[in-house]
Amino acid sequence: MFLLNVPVVLIGIIAVTALVPESLAAQRPGLDPIGMASSSAGLVAVTYGLITAGQDGWTNVDALLFMAAGILVLVEFFQWERRLSRRPDGQPLLDLTLFQSASFMWGVIIAAVAVLAMIGGLFTMPQYFQGVLGTDAMGSGIRLLPLIAGLVVGAVPADRLAGRLGAKVTVALGFTLLAVGFAFGSFTRVASSGAFVAGWMAIVGLGMGLAMATSAAAALTELSEERSGVGSAVLQAVNKVGGPFGTAILGAVLTSGYLSRIDVSALPPDAATVVRESIFGDVAVSERSGSASLLESVRTAFVHGMDTSLLAATGIAVVGFVLALLFLPQGNTHAETR
Numbered sequence: 001m002f003l004l005n006v007p008v009v010l011i012g013i014i015a016v017t018a019l020v021p022e023s024l025a026a027q028r029p030g031l032d033p034i035g036m037a038s039s040s041a042g043l044v045a046v047t048y049g050l051i052t053a054g055q056d057g058w059t060n061v062d063a064l065l066f067m068a069a070g071i072l073v074l075v076e077f078f079q080w081e082r083r084l085s086r087r088p089d090g091q092p093l094l095d096l097t098l099f100q101s102a103s104f105m106w107g108v109i110i111a112a113v114a115v116l117a118m119i120g121g122l123f124t125m126p127q128y129f130q131g132v133l134g135t136d137a138m139g140s141g142i143r144l145l146p147l148i149a150g151l152v153v154g155a156v157p158a159d160r161l162a163g164r165l166g167a168k169v170t171v172a173l174g175f176t177l178l179a180v181g182f183a184f185g186s187f188t189r190v191a192s193s194g195a196f197v198a199g200w201m202a203i204v205g206l207g208m209g210l211a212m213a214t215s216a217a218a219a220l221t222e223l224s225e226e227r228s229g230v231g232s233a234v235l236q237a238v239n240k241v242g243g244p245f246g247t248a249i250l251g252a253v254l255t256s257g258y259l260s261r262i263d264v265s266a267l268p269p270d271a272a273t274v275v276r277e278s279i280f281g282d283v284a285v286s287e288r289s290g291s292a293s294l295l296e297s298v299r300t301a302f303v304h305g306m307d308t309s310l311l312a313a314t315g316i317a318v319v320g321f322v323l324a325l326l327f328l329p330q331g332n333t334h335a336e337t338r
Contacts, residue, residue: 042077051244081093104231183314
């Protein structure tokens with residue numbers, strides 16, 4: 001699995017070397033050890049807390065403590081960066097003046113919302129393919145290709161479309177497609193055809209490509225070459241937090257919907273615990289017991305939870321649509337101006 005990434009990395013190195021223009025600051029910046037340590041510790045704590053909440057529920061004490069600690073550390077990080085910025089010789093890790101640009105601030109926020117919504121598909125569908133339909137890991141990956149194809153088709157022309165319609169309208173269009181795709185996805189059933197699932201996943205990918213590429217470009221459009229590196233780093237950091245945050249939220253919604261439909265009253269305590277933990281444990285228990293009715297009940301309950309989760313992702317996409325129309329400045333993207 002890890003070796004498969006080696007040729008991908010090599011291709012990336014060649015592409016960056018050949019295609020990405022160099023950008024250097026006029027002066028070599030100094031290191032900010034306190035900022036590096038506090039930002040890393042805060043993001044790690046928040047991310048771990050979110051993942052734990054997604055696994056064990058939002059009332060889990062450890063998850064809440066980790067998230068609270070991470071947020072406190074990040075607050076202190078921003079306070080430290082503010083103090084460092086005011087010093088004549090201060091060289092902060094994060095230039096807080098970046099957020100004086102409405103295009104950067106809202107581009108970063110809206111890109112994170114797009115990632116949060118996208119997790120609705122990436123988190124639930126492999127479980128559906130493998131736990132409900134019974135495919136293996138390779139079959140699950142192949143069935144995700146329509147989503148990836150839609151993502152590529154949406155991202156490639158995004159800059160040209162933004163040049164004609166503006167960033168605001170293009171991002172709003174992307175979130176509209178995301179919402180429509182997830183809304184269709186919420187009607188998925190155990191016996192839904194492969195064409196139906198592939199169709200709505202392609203729409204989701206198309207919307208994600210438009211929304212993500214354009215909002216990310218809008219975030220960087222007003223930054224100078226000297227500040228583009230730190231701006232990109234902030235964008236990536238926020239997006240990486242959006243992933244586990246979306247997994248925790250949508251995972252909790254899925255689990256709640258699933259548990260509301262599953263009946264384990266007739267099972268032994270150990271088997272009931274396994275059934276309540278995951279779709280894969282459910283299927284294993286059903287197969288061992290030879291109960292076709294339990295297996296059907298498990299699959300139906302999971303699909304209900306999945307549909308509820310996809311409906312929640314629809315709501316997140318609607319929030320992104322509203323934010324784009326209200327706050328994202330209308331203008332050219334970074335890719336277009338270059």
